[in-house]
Amino acid sequence: MKKIKVRFAPSPTGPLHIGGARSALFNYLFAVSNNGEMVLRIEDTDLERSKREYEEEIIESLRWLGISWTEGVDVGGDNGPYRQTERLDIYREYVEKLLEKGLAYECFCSEEELEKERQEFLAKGEMVRYSGKCRYLTPEEREEKKRQGIKPVIRFKVPENKVYVVNDLVRGKVAFETNNIGDFIIVKSDGIPTYNFAVVIDDALMGITHVIRAEEHLSNTPRQLMLYEALNFKVPEFAHISLILGSDRQKMSKRHGATSLIQYREKGYLPQAMYNFLALLGWSPEGEEEILIPEAINKAFSLERVSKSPAVFDLDKLNHINQQHIKMLDLDSLKDLLKPYLDKSAYSAKVAELSPEKYELLVLALRDYLVCLSDIVEHASLVFEDIEYEEGALEILRGEGVREVLDEFINGYPETEEVGEIKQHLKSITKKLKLKPKNVFMPLRCALTGKTHGPDLPYLISIWGKDEVERRINVTKDKMLGI
Numbered sequence: 001m002k003k004i005k006v007r008f009a010p011s012p013t014g015p016l017h018i019g020g021a022r023s024a025l026f027n028y029l030f031a032v033s034n035n036g037e038m039v040l041r042i043e044d045t046d047l048e049r050s051k052r053e054y055e056e057e058i059i060e061s062l063r064w065l066g067i068s069w070t071e072g073v074d075v076g077g078d079n080g081p082y083r084q085t086e087r088l089d090i091y092r093e094y095v096e097k098l099l100e101k102g103l104a105y106e107c108f109c110s111e112e113e114l115e116k117e118r119q120e121f122l123a124k125g126e127m128v129r130y131s132g133k134c135r136y137l138t139p140e141e142r143e144e145k146k147r148q149g150i151k152p153v154i155r156f157k158v159p160e161n162k163v164y165v166v167n168d169l170v171r172g173k174v175a176f177e178t179n180n181i182g183d184f185i186i187v188k189s190d191g192i193p194t195y196n197f198a199v200v201i202d203d204a205l206m207g208i209t210h211v212i213r214a215e216e217h218l219s220n221t222p223r224q225l226m227l228y229e230a231l232n233f234k235v236p237e238f239a240h241i242s243l244i245l246g247s248d249r250q251k252m253s254k255r256h257g258a259t260s261l262i263q264y265r266e267k268g269y270l271p272q273a274m275y276n277f278l279a280l281l282g283w284s285p286e287g288e289e290e291i292l293i294p295e296a297i298n299k300a301f302s303l304e305r306v307s308k309s310p311a312v313f314d315l316d317k318l319n320h321i322n323q324q325h326i327k328m329l330d331l332d333s334l335k336d337l338l339k340p341y342l343d344k345s346a347y348s349a350k351v352a353e354l355s356p357e358k359y360e361l362l363v364l365a366l367r368d369y370l371v372c373l374s375d376i377v378e379h380a381s382l383v384f385e386d387i388e389y390e391e392g393a394l395e396i397l398r399g400e401g402v403r404e405v406l407d408e409f410i411n412g413y414p415e416t417e418e419v420g421e422i423k424q425h426l427k428s429i430t431k432k433l434k435l436k437p438k439n440v441f442m443p444l445r446c447a448l449t450g451k452t453h454g455p456d457l458p459y460l461i462s463i464w465g466k467d468e469v470e471r472r473i474n475v476t477k478d479k480m481l482g483i
Contacts, residue, residue, distance in 0.1 A: 004034045006038050009199070010043065015058070015061070015260035015262050016262070017259045018259055018260075018261070019252065022241070022244065029301040033301045038067075038068075039077070040059070040082065041082050041202060042082060045194075059073070061260075064261070064271050066272070066294055091201060104154050108137075108142070130184070151190075154186050155186065156185075164178065166222075167237075168239060169237055169303045171308055184196065203236060211236050212303075213240060244310070244311050252313055266374075267373075268341065268374040268376075270329075272325055275294050276325065279301070282307055283301065283305055285300045286300065290321070326367065331363065335360065338373055341377055347380050347384045362383065365456055387449065393452050396442055397476065401435070402443045410466075412425055413466050419458045446476075448476075
């Protein structure tokens with residue numbers, strides 16, 4: 001059996017979006033789970049919109065996500081070049097073969113003529129397609145058109161009264177009648193091949209065995225099957241994965257939030273969390289567990305468990321998955337990942353003043369509250385900004401015995417300021433004043449933070465130190481409570 005080989009072939013006309021990233025991941029997962037190979041090819045025949053910086057950004061995004069390839073634009077291989085604009089001579093060779101065999105022809109129709117045809121088909125209620133009239137031009141008529149300066153496109157002759165069938169590995173058997181498909185363009189008037197033509201030649205020459213792509217490409221499949229047949233190429237297996245819809249069940253767009261992978265990366269989503277989330281957009285593992293590391297996904301993936309139904313992009317689910325993956329990080333890794341966000345924040349100088357031990361306490365105190373890495377800045381405001389009091393906190397601070405708790409905390413403040421010592425001090429206050437723990441912890445939390453809920457208080461106290469703790473308590477007493 002031939003070794004499985006897949007490809008991901010993005011167009012460098014913008015950053016890598018969620019849909020493209022999911023297609024790349026499914027190709028990679030299929031290759032990895034079958035001990036196969038993957039090719040990264042760049043489809044840059046849209047000359048106006050294609051940019052090298054987008055190509056570089058796509059490669060960087062794929063690498064960040066954890067996807068690798070054995071052949072491609074940046075790593076080379078035996079089947080290059082891997083940019084379509086560098087393969088134009090190859091495409092010309094196959095165009096000539098089709099022209100020689102009478103399977104393609106030059107078409108000189110203007111945009112106005114094609115629009116008139118289009119309106120005629122619409123008026124008759126028929127499917128719009130090219131009538132094929134340039135099929136029947138004589139050699140003399142073709143030469144006359146060229147003398148007039150008209151640059152032809154090349155069209156493929158669609159066989160009449162034929163049915164092409166694809167046994168899709170996700171969608172099952174799908175049939176296409178050729179009578180609903182007009183002769184289609186394979187080379188534009190500027191000599192650049194169209195998508196359907198170039199992709200067939202590239203996939204065939206690069207030995208691609210399985211084409212895994214978005215459902216929107218299903219309509220291209222019959223045209224590609226015709227070209228495989230005409231050029232005597234082996235047809236690969238096809239698998240068309242479902243569309244990704246927003247939470248409103250409409251096709252994903254900018255209104256649903258960030259759409260490119262780099263936006264999620266910059267916000268502080270972890271690559272392993274995005275890998276986990278994207279894998280679940282259309283694929284389901286056995287069992288109920290959804291928080292999965294990449295290695296587990298690689299081992300479990302199969303096309304048999306890919307759904308035909310549209311996948312829904314659920315931001316709440318992504319956030320949950322990312323939060324769980326943040327909690328799974330070892331402390332040293334998390335400290336390193338959070339540092340760039342804090343360094344760019346208004347608190348950079350204050351963070352720089354923290355000892356390594358206190359920076360570690362800051363991360364420990366806030367880690368369970370992080371949905372994204374960038375959230376560290378918002379939560380750090382509790383540590384570095386002046387107190388803003390919630391109404392609920394004010395009610396607690398106006399309660400009986402609050403001043404006694406605050407005074408007792410400062411009077412017996414431990415010398416070492418270690419978290420364990422602070423916890424012991426808080427316990428001693430409950431015994432000395434004969435109070436329930438919440439009647440000690442809650443007034444103190446409200447006095448120090450202005451909030452009724454938040455990170456573990458001993459961690460915050462240890463980060464601040466006695467001087468800052470005393471200052472905060474005095475602010476609460478003098479400015480807010482009059483006690």
